[in-house]
Amino acid sequence: SYDLTQSLSVSVALGQTARITCGGNNIGSKNVHWYQQKPGRAPVLVIYRDSRRPSGIPERFSGSNSGNTATLTISRAQAGDEGDYYCQLWDSSTALFGGGTRLTVL
Amino acid sequence: HVQLQQWGAGLLKPSETLTLTCAVSGGSLSDYYWSWIRQSPGKGLEWIGEINHSGRTDYNPSLKSRVTISIEMSKNQFALKLKSVTAADTAIYYCARGFEGYKFDAFDVWGQGTMVTAS
Numbered sequence: 001s002y003d004l005t006q007s008l009s010v011s012v013a014l015g016q017t018a019r020i021t022c023g024g025n026n027i028g029s030k031n032v033h034w035y036q037q038k039p040g041r042a043p044v045l046v047i048y049r050d051s052r053r054p055s056g057i058p059e060r061f062s063g064s065n066s067g068n069t070a071t072l073t074i075s076r077a078q079a080g081d082e083g084d085y086y087c088q089l090w091d092s093s094t095a096l097f098g099g100g101t102r103l104t105v106l
Numbered sequence: 107h108v109q110l111q112q113w114g115a116g117l118l119k120p121s122e123t124l125t126l127t128c129a130v131s132g133g134s135l136s137d138y139y140w141s142w143i144r145q146s147p148g149k150g151l152e153w154i155g156e157i158n159h160s161g162r163t164d165y166n167p168s169l170k171s172r173v174t175i176s177i178e179m180s181k182n183q184f185a186l187k188l189k190s191v192t193a194a195d196t197a198i199y200y201c202a203r204g205f206e207g208y209k210f211d212a213f214d215v216w217g218q219g220t221m222v223t224a225s
Binding site for chain 1: 141143150151152153164166167200205210211212213214216217218219
C-alpha cells in the first residue's frame with residue numbers, strides 16, 4: 001500500500017511562513033489535496049490538485065508538489081491558522097490521508 | 107450553497123450494524139461522488155467508500171466485506187451501513203462530496219460528523 005508521511009508538528013512565528021510537507025513515493029505524479037481541521041470541526045479543503053485554492057481560501061495558502069514531497073505553504077501565518085493539516089491523494093482507487101500535522105502559531 | 111446534514115445511532119454494541127444517513131441540501135446528488143470518511147485517534151482519517159448518482163459504489167478494500175453505501179435520489183440522501191462493528195470501528199464518521207463531480211478528486215463539502223462508539 002502507498003504510505004504518506006507527515007511531520008507530527010510544525011511551529012511558526014506569527015506573520016512568518018509555515019511549510020507543511022507530505023512525503024510519498026513519486027508523489028509528484030499524483031494530485032495532492034490539503035485539509036485544515038480545527039478541534040471539534042470537520043476538515044476544510046484549503047488546496048486541491050497540488051496548488052489550486054477553493055473559493056474563500058486566502059491567497060496566503062499555496063501548494064506545490066514535486067518528486068517525493070508535496071508542500072503546503074502558509075504565508076504571513078495568523079493565529080487562526082492553527083490546527084491540524086492533512087494531505088490526501090488517491091492510490092489504486094482508494095483515497096488515502098496522511099497522518100496529519102499540528103500547526104502551532106507562536 | 108450545498109450543505110450535508112448527517113445522523114444516525116451513536117452507541118452500538120459489538121456485532122451490531124452501524125447505520126448513518128447524509129442529506130444533501132442546497133444542491134442535487136446528481137453528477138457528484140458522495141463518500142463516507144471516518145476519523146479515529148488511532149488511525150487518523152480513513153476513507154470508507156463512495157457512491158455516485160447512478161448507484162455505482164467503490165469501497166476501501168480494508169472494509170469492503172462489511173460496508174454498504176446506498177443512495178436515495180428522491181430524498182436527496184445517501185447512507186452508510188457497516189455490519190459487525192467492533193471497538194475498532196469507534197470513530198467520528200463524516201459524509202463528504204467529491205469535488206466538481208470528478209472521481210478521484212478532493213472532498214470539498216463535509217457533513218458535521220457523527221461520533222459512533224461501539225462498546
